[in-house]
Amino acid sequence: MLGYAIRRLLALVPVFFVVSGVVFLVVHLVPGDPVDNLIRAGSSPEQRAEIVARYGLDRSLIEQYVTWLGRLVSGDLGTAIVMRRPVATLIWDNLGYSLSLGGLALVFSAVAGIAAGAVAASYRDRWIDHGLMGFSLLGSTVPTFWLGLLMIMLFAVQLGWVPVSGARHWTSLILPVLTVGLGGTALVARVTRIAMIETAREDFVMLLHAKGVSRWNIQIRHVLRHALIPVVTILSLRIGLIIGGAVTVEYVFARPGLGSLLIRALSQRDYPLVQGCLLFLAMAVMLGTLLGDLLQAAMDPRQRDEAIR
Amino acid sequence: MLLSVENLRIGFGPLEPLVGVDLGVDKGEILGLVGESGSGKSMTAMSVMGLLPLMGGRIKQGRIVFDGTDLTGLGEKAYRKLRGGRIALITQNPMTSLDPVVRVGRQIDQTAELHLGLSRKAAKARTIELMDRMRIPAPLHTYELFPHQLSGGLRQRIVIAMALAGDPDLLIADEPTTALDVTVQAQIIQLLVELVRDRGLGLVLITHDMGVIGQTCDRVAVMYCGRVVEYGPVATIFDDPRHPYTKALISCIPQVGMAPGSLTGIPGMVPSARDMPPGCRFNPRCDSVMDICRAREPQINTEAGRSVACFLYAGDRP
Amino acid sequence: MSRTHPLKSLMLLTPTPTSAVAGFALVVLIVLAVFAPWISPYPYDVQNLSIANQAPSALHWFGTDDFGRDVLSRVIFGARTSLSVSLVSIALSLSGGVVIGALCGYLGGWVDRLGMSVVDITWFFPEILLALLIVAILGPGSQSTIIAIAIAYLAQFTRLTRTQIITLKRQTYVEASLSMGAGPLHIMMRRLLPNAIAPVLVVAMLSTGNAILLEATLGFFGMGAQPPVPSWGGMMSTGSAQLFNAPWVILWPGIFVALSVVFINLFGDGVLRALDVKARMRTQ
Numbered sequence: 044m045l046g047y048a049i050r051r052l053l054a055l056v057p058v059f060f061v062v063s064g065v066v067f068l069v070v071h072l073v074p075g076d077p078v079d080n081l082i083r084a085g086s087s088p089e090q091r092a093e094i095v096a097r098y099g100l101d102r103s104l105i106e107q108y109v110t111w112l113g114r115l116v117s118g119d120l121g122t123a124i125v126m127r128r129p130v131a132t133l134i135w136d137n138l139g140y141s142l143s144l145g146g147l148a149l150v151f152s153a154v155a156g157i158a159a160g161a162v163a164a165s166y167r168d169r170w171i172d173h174g175l176m177g178f179s180l181l182g183s184t185v186p187t188f189w190l191g192l193l194m195i196m197l198f199a200v201q202l203g204w205v206p207v208s209g210a211r212h213w214t215s216l217i218l219p220v221l222t223v224g225l226g227g228t229a230l231v232a233r234v235t236r237i238a239m240i241e242t243a244r245e246d247f248v249m250l251l252h253a254k255g256v257s258r259w260n261i262q263i264r265h266v267l268r269h270a271l272i273p274v275v276t277i278l279s280l281r282i283g284l285i286i287g288g289a290v291t292v293e294y295v296f297a298r299p300g301l302g303s304l305l306i307r308a309l310s311q312r313d314y315p316l317v318q319g320c321l322l323f324l325a326m327a328v329m330l331g332t333l334l335g336d337l338l339q340a341a342m343d344p345r346q347r348d349e350a351i352r
Numbered sequence: 353m354l355l356s357v358e359n360l361r362i363g364f365g366p367l368e369p370l371v372g373v374d375l376g377v378d379k380g381e382i383l384g385l386v387g388e389s390g391s392g393k394s395m396t397a398m399s400v401m402g403l404l405p406l407m408g409g410r411i412k413q414g415r416i417v418f419d420g421t422d423l424t425g426l427g428e429k430a431y432r433k434l435r436g437g438r439i440a441l442i443t444q445n446p447m448t449s450l451d452p453v454v455r456v457g458r459q460i461d462q463t464a465e466l467h468l469g470l471s472r473k474a475a476k477a478r479t480i481e482l483m484d485r486m487r488i489p490a491p492l493h494t495y496e497l498f499p500h501q502l503s504g505g506l507r508q509r510i511v512i513a514m515a516l517a518g519d520p521d522l523l524i525a526d527e528p529t530t531a532l533d534v535t536v537q538a539q540i541i542q543l544l545v546e547l548v549r550d551r552g553l554g555l556v557l558i559t560h561d562m563g564v565i566g567q568t569c570d571r572v573a574v575m576y577c578g579r580v581v582e583y584g585p586v587a588t589i590f591d592d593p594r595h596p597y598t599k600a601l602i603s604c605i606p607q608v609g610m611a612p613g614s615l616t617g618i619p620g621m622v623p624s625a626r627d628m629p630p631g632c633r634f635n636p637r638c639d640s641v642m643d644i645c646r647a648r649e650p651q652i653n654t655e656a657g658r659s660v661a662c663f664l665y666a667g668d669r670p
Numbered sequence: 671m672s673r674t675h676p677l678k679s680l681m682l683l684t685p686t687p688t689s690a691v692a693g694f695a696l697v698v699l700i701v702l703a704v705f706a707p708w709i710s711p712y713p714y715d716v717q718n719l720s721i722a723n724q725a726p727s728a729l730h731w732f733g734t735d736d737f738g739r740d741v742l743s744r745v746i747f748g749a750r751t752s753l754s755v756s757l758v759s760i761a762l763s764l765s766g767g768v769v770i771g772a773l774c775g776y777l778g779g780w781v782d783r784l785g786m787s788v789v790d791i792t793w794f795f796p797e798i799l800l801a802l803l804i805v806a807i808l809g810p811g812s813q814s815t816i817i818a819i820a821i822a823y824l825a826q827f828t829r830l831t832r833t834q835i836i837t838l839k840r841q842t843y844v845e846a847s848l849s850m851g852a853g854p855l856h857i858m859m860r861r862l863l864p865n866a867i868a869p870v871l872v873v874a875m876l877s878t879g880n881a882i883l884l885e886a887t888l889g890f891f892g893m894g895a896q897p898p899v900p901s902w903g904g905m906m907s908t909g910s911a912q913l914f915n916a917p918w919v920i921l922w923p924g925i926f927v928a929l930s931v932v933f934i935n936l937f938g939d940g941v942l943r944a945l946d947v948k949a950r951m952r953t954q
Contacts, residue, residue: 310891
């Protein structure tokens with residue numbers, strides 16, 4: 044198991060180089076002189092020269108990339124143009140908010156989705172199955188931000204139960220988590236349901252019945268456990284979706300976080316900040332996928348050995 | 353009689369996979385249940401195990417008497433106590449019969465814990481012993497393995513050990529060797545025979561291999577299209593087969609020293625459930641078919657400990 | 671090959687009543703979008719501040735927005751924007767993906783590795799971020815949105831086509847063709863692509879739903895079609911300022927987005943099932 048984990052971690056290294064390369068190129072892909080993208084408009088020639096020297100803009104792309112990487116490793120992600128603070132600090136300040144939102148939303152999606160899917164599978168084709176699946180279809184077809192707006196309208200304003208925006212109190216997390224979580228719930232519920240129905244048809248389930256194990260026991264301890272494997276696969280593949288959803292939700296609910304930071308940076312053309320946020324978000328996706336793979340291998344012993352061959 | 357199935361008729365929606373099955377097996381006896389695919393052998397096993405409702409079927413008529421109790425009227429809770437405990441099933445395909453994410457040792461433990469109320473430690477000890485008895489090499493090491501790490505033959509031994517863990521009186525082995533290599537097949541059959549002789553279990557051995565029946569079983573029930581067409585002691589039936597189907601099956605067994613090109617088959621195909629021929633279901637393929645065979649179904653005629661359902665042997669000709 | 675009546679073929683594609691209804695609803699939507707100027711009750715850009723933020727009424731079925739514009743008309747024209755952008759971007763993504771995927775799958779070797787590495791880069795960025803980034807680079811507008819969405823979905827079409835081609839390549843009928851002297855282009859066009867294309871087309875259909883969502887989100891961030899051209903996302907963005915006193919402004923575009931996606935998914939699922947049934951019938 045440990046060997047598998049190390050192998051997967053090492054496999055991420057080339058990926059990191061590719062991703063960071065792309066992020067690095069952003070500044071050069073944007074139309075215009077890269078210098079203008081890295082500095083405020085109306086800067087003096089000395090300031091421009093300083094930027095050229097700092098980022099090595101007069102040297103080859105490869106050299107620039109290496110320099111950039113080097114500073115990355117030492118924790119220097121550049122300075123935000125508009126907010127005039129180190130990008131690294133800005134990211135650090137906002138990371139916690141995004142992590143709590145994303146993490147809680149993931150947990151919510153997983154728990155609610157698995158429960159819904161398991162119930163739907165156990166009462167297959169009855170009204171509760173159709174109801175749950177219909178509801179979950181809704182969850183995956185509405186735009187996340189629209190759902191967020193609706194939530195605000197309904198819960199915060201009409202009913203006045205929770206705060207509308209900001210992040211001062213822990214209750215402000217409830218609506219955003221629900222909004223992001225519901226989208227993921229739909230997917231998890233669908234996959235769990237199908238996986239459980241298909242697993243229940245397998246031969247080993249028949250033998251479990253023949254052994255005299257109770258139906259409840261079989262469903263939960265054996266079928267669900269087995270069905271969770273594809274669920275973890277899907278969740279880890281769709282980490283990007285959840286992170287993306289979190290980004291828009293942060294904006295709608297005016298919550299601090301990497302998402303709102305990125306969107307602000309994009310609209311202000313603050314490219315050092317854009318790069319920093321993008322890099323972090325991409326790394327989050329990579330790590331999330333890795334965790335998903337590891338979890339899967341922990342749950343399905345067949346995967347561990349297959350990777351060796 | 354340990355197990356006695358009387359006039360069993362089951363239904364799956366509009367279909368009737370079994371239309372009148374009579375057979376029995378006693379302690380220390382091996383009953384061979386033989387027939388082509390679709391004859392209803394597995395259905396009979398499922399019916400005895402009480403697993404029909406799980407598959408969407410139901411018992412329409414007849415009795416299944418196990419050690420004095422009629423199982424057809426048994427509630428699910430009571431049935432569950434029997435299943436795996438006093439009646440155990442050995443399934444066909446060892447590749448897919450075991451839970452892929454649970455270690456094989458634990459799967460055997462489960463039966464003992466459930467039916468004998470053993471603690472985890474005690475169950476493990478018993479499992480190791482059982483694995484040893486099944487001649488599974490290095491039981492302590494194998495205990496920790498997962499099914500995909502074992503060969504087919506070993507997996508089937510695990511399945512057998514799992515069946516024995518509950519200390520059953522009756523074993524039903526549904527084509528236990530079909531999915532295995534020829535060399536392994538003989539070992540598994542041997543193992544099963546020893547179990548019956550040593551422990552005094554009753555064994556229903558379901559197979560399509562007439563040769564195995566001849567070598568190992570005490571009694572044989574030949575099934576065709578949901579009916580038992582011939583039933584009786586193996587020695588008698590093999591010596592003097594009566595039903596044309598039985599005769600054909602026996603003649604299909606390859607013998608040492610046969611002339612090349614003399615291996616025969618049975619002409620025709622097993623009819624599908626929706627296309628049953630009128631009268632005796634075997635009549636399209638029978639070489640001794642008579643007019644009456646196409647008109648009516650033959651009754652079972654029992655005498656001197658053997659039964660046959662064929663108009664050739666009907667006691668009172670119409 | 672027998673010729674089936676076109677109407678019959680259409681009916682074969684909708685095995686369940688749900689998918690038939692969904693298909694019909696989609697047709698209605700497309701009609702709305704195409705004939706928008708004739709169907710919508712008012713032009714989408716006529717402002718009348720005296721009737722701003724009015725609740726739905728007989729004159730304005732969906733109410734009016736902050737500038738007194740009729741919401742229903744804007745929703746209908748928004749359908750035009752959203753549907754056309756999604757369709758074009760998916761078509762673009764599909765064509766690009768099929769070409770690259772087919773080349774990679776058929777040629778293999780370093781072409782395959784290079785092509786897939788480049789395409790896989792998009793895998794690591796969440797859709798919305800990738801799209802936002804591309805639009806940020808290219809500048810806002812419908813064109814950029816189309817390119818952004820096309821790139822976001824390129825990877826999945828490429829991978830799917832490639833897998834299909836690789837599996838089919840190994841089949842014996844390809845070997846037979848090769849041995850009869852057929853050139854690689856001929857094999858690709860006549861033998862491989864027609865068989866590989868079916869599942870890719872179904873995925874394309876289902877992706878259109880996601881594309882609509884993505885387009886709406888981009889529009890919400892002001893990156894989509896620029897005013898005064900209405901888009902569902904843009905309407906929700908400007909409407910969010912009046913969230914509390916004129917909720918219908920964001921409600922209706924959102925409902926239409928959701929409905930479009932639902933109908934596409936239901937219809938697409940129906941097609942999937944129909945194709946699956948046909949494939950099984952063919953092999954029997």
